[in-house]
Amino acid sequence: MLSILQVALDTPLHRLFDYRLPDGLAAVPPGSLVEVPFGRTRQVGVALGTAADSAVEAGKLRHLIRVLDDRPALSPDILRLAQFCADYYHYPLGAILLATLPPRLRNATPFVAGTPWLLLTEAGRAAQPAARARAQRALLDALRAAPQTRDRLRAQKQGRHAAALVAAGWAAWARLPPQATGSAADDPLLRSDPSPAPAATAEQQAALDRLLPALAQFGVHLVHGVTGSGKTELYMRLIDAVLAANKQALVLIPEIALTPQLERHFRRRFPGRPIAALHSGLGETARTENWLAAPGCDLLLGTRLSVFAPLPRLGLIVVDEEHDGSFKQQDGLRYSARDVAIARGKQADVPVVLGSATPSLESYAQALNGRYQLIELKQRAISQARLPDIELVDLKHIPLDNGLTRPALQALADTLARGEQSLVFLNRRGYAPALYCPSCAWVSPCPRCSARLVLHRTAHRLKCHHCGFETRIPAECPGCGNPDLKPLGQGTQRLEETLAALLPAARIRRIDRDTMRPRAWTALGESVRAREVDILVGTQMLAKGHDFPDMTLALILDTDGALYSPDFRATERLFAQLMQVAGRAGRADKPGRVLIQTAFPDHPLFRYLQRHDYPGYARELLAERRQLELPPVTRQVLLRAEATAMDTALAFLQRAATLAPESAGVSVFSAIPAPMARVANLERAQLLVQSASRQALQAFVRDWRPRLDDIRPRVARWSLDIDPLVF
Incomplete structure (x- = not known):
């Protein structure tokens, strides 16, 4: 009888692929990683089961190359979770399964894992070997202090004692790298x-x-x-x-x-x-x-x-x-x-x-x-700590000088004089958002995107933060030849330079994606706690998760753009961001103070923010969303299309709208250009589908998605975004 193995592969196709099992291989457990021929190449896939027959003629079925038994099979719970994602997000199961794996396991090259470690089991923590089993008792004591490597045990001639502990269920082998063992012996600080x-x-x-x-x-x-x-x-x-x-x-x-x-x-x-x-x-x-x-x-x-x-x-x-x-x-x-x-x-x-x-x-x-x-926690955990006072600096009445007002600069100077620390938040990295020509109004455009090139003066480059394009800073305006080009606006690099000039005694540290790497965070935290930093200047990387007891001032700059954004989630995100940044101040026994520079001090968002009243603001936003029939009151799906020409992308979406199934309670809106219409030389458009019922919307997409595969001519790329956050 023909043995057919069904394999999930990393392709855009919503289907499994059939392969013949070679002679002598009776079965392959579901979840096993396998190597199979695919077109003119070989691919790693995930075996999902067997079938009695195939839609492919028996003579055309290709053979499985091999089972990759040097790596573990995916467990049934991961297979179920991937199937849920395939059903809910309408994405190919094989692409999901392969995406869950580290890159080194997605190819057939053998991978030798880290050193085997012997770990204590829960039963081993309370185990009491016989009094005469002194070597086992000693090994148990060592494991209670820290896991042991196989090499160390062999060097100490304890291999058979380790085997005895494993047989008794008191220990187990795991391929844990040193950084994953949690061993206090590996870290002097711990x-x-x-x-x-x-x-x-x-x-x-x-x-x-x-x-x-x-x-x-x-x-x-x-x-x-x-x-x-x-x-x-x-x-x-x-x-x-x-x-x-x-x-x-x-x-x-x-x-x-x-x-x-x-x-x-x-x-x-x-x-x-x-x-x-x-x-x-x-x-x-x-x-x-x-x-x-x-x-x-x-x-x-x-x-x-x-x-x-x-x-x-x-x-x-x-x-x-x-x-x-x-x-x-x-x-x-x-x-x-x-x-x-x-x-x-x-x-x-x-x-x-x-x-x-x-x-x-x-x-x-x-x-x-x-x-x-x-579950609500309304008070700070340190009894002396209270939520910071939030003050608004009205930009309609107080002028800016290099992005800073006089009250803001005075607050920084006062905090510095008291020997306390400050945080200055500006969610824009680089030196300036653009380079500007005052003669002809040229503003550094990205040649590949509907965006401006950001000035990074220390690197002597103009960079696009969307597609990665970069170029040297021009010596003169490309439009009129004017050599006197000016930075337009302010980024964290320019803010750092400004503060260094205005507060020369301050030790300033800039924190953004240009300066920080994950491993540098520990050193940064130690520097701040050791009082080696007076002012932290940074982007949203500073907004959460940091607890500095001497930080008493948070200064927040240039946040007004979100207040008039067309994105209905913009104010929700802004409130969260401001609340998180404000929360860095006054976390210990010293009172905290927050200054926000804004031209809209009467906006309701700031009223709730000053009271630290998230529940009140959330209820107001929910009432607004109910009135406008927006999430979370409704559910949305966004069909995105990218093409070399906008007309092509819009034509694809308009054809998709005509193929939409009739469904009560599901609204299909018109195709429009995306808010950022061009990225990396591709024109982008989108079509929104909305319903008050998640079940109705899911049923609609299940019927609609296969029809999208048949639209001709095709665009460069299209995708379905279930529950979109970014438009």
Whole structure:
């Protein structure tokens, strides 16, 4: 009888591919990685099962080349999660499955993982070998202090004793790289300074009294805590309870930059526990080794793709800063890691904790209607700390000088004189947003995008922050030949230069994507805490996750653009950003102060911000969204198209609209150019579909998507974005 293996491949096709099993190979377990011929090439795919027959003639079926048994198969729970994503986001299953793997495992080249480590199991923690088994007792004691490598055990001639512990269930082997072991022996700081749990505040204890009993089953819990209220401590205590039950915890964070400091915080709190980190800032080898280590770790910390990591003992998922747009992938599989985490929690029957000082309206609405459990922390965890005073500097009455007002500069000088630290927030990197010719009004355009080239004066370049194009700074205006070109506006580089000239005694550090790498964050934190920095100047990288006790002033510049943006989410994002930046000030016993320069001090957003009243502002926004029938009251799908000419992109979308199935309660809007109409020499257009019913919208897209495949002529690229955040 013919044996047919169905394989998922990384292609844009929504189907599986059939291959014949070679003689002598009876079956391939689902989830196994395999190498198969595909066209004139070979590809790595995922085996998903067998079939009795195939639509391809038996004589034309090609043979499986081999099973890649040097790497683990994808577990059934990951296969189920990928299938959910394929169904919900209408994306090819094979492309999803291969995207969940580290790059080194997506090709057939053999990969040798890191050093094998012997880890203590939960049973081994309480094990008491017989008195005569002195060598086993000694090895158990060593494992209780730190995991041991196979090489070390062989050198000490303890191999048979390790085998005895594994046979007894007291230890287990895992291919953990050194950075994933959580061994205090590998880090002098962790060895000398473990971090005990601080006493819980009354609010934290009340939250724990509600959360701890819920750890046994699925549920979504939204922790809305003001900045500095101790949300991380709450996560720590929940993780501690999960680890005590011999289960694993997954902690998702939005920014790569936050990973090293949080990882160190977790290692101090859980010394000896195997902890792994996953994010794109790791090298390919480290990323692959940490992914392979994930099944044996107790705690996995990572950015959005970590939601697909193999965790067989999963007991808790935490999504910190759940409102952050970084959890939404903006190309390829356009998934929301927060929403996928909730789906994974439901499939695994484990709780999901969402945390934020400014929850997304989607999550907050779910909490208000009772689908999520709402837990509030209204006070800062340090008893002496209170929320900072927020003051507005009215730009209609106070002039700017190099982007700064006199009150702002005076506040910086006063803070410096008191020996305290300041943060100056400007969410625009580079020296200036553009280069300008005062003679003919030329403003440095990007030749490939509907955007301006940003002036980076220290690098002597003009750069596009959208497509990556860059060029040298011209000696004269390309339009009229005027050599006197001026920087237009202000970026963090120019702000740093301005502050250095105005406050020469201040030690200033600029923090943006041009200056920071993930590994530099630990050193930065130590410098700030050691009082080696007086003023931090930076972008949104500074807005969250940082706790500096001597930082008492936050100065926020140039945020008004969001107040008149056509994006209906702009004010929601601005409120969250301002609240997060303001929360960096006054987190210890010294009072905090926040100054915001704005030309619109009467805007309702600032009224709620000054009262630190997120619930009030969220309710106002939700009422506005209900009136306008916008998310989260409704659900949306965005069909995007890119082509070399705008007419081609619009024609594709107009044809797509005519092919849309009739569906009650689903609205199909007209095709329009995208807000940024050209990126990387491709013209972009979009078509919005909306419904008050998620089920109706999903049924509509299931019927519609196959019709889109048949539209001719094709455009350069098209994609469906389910629950879009960016238009």
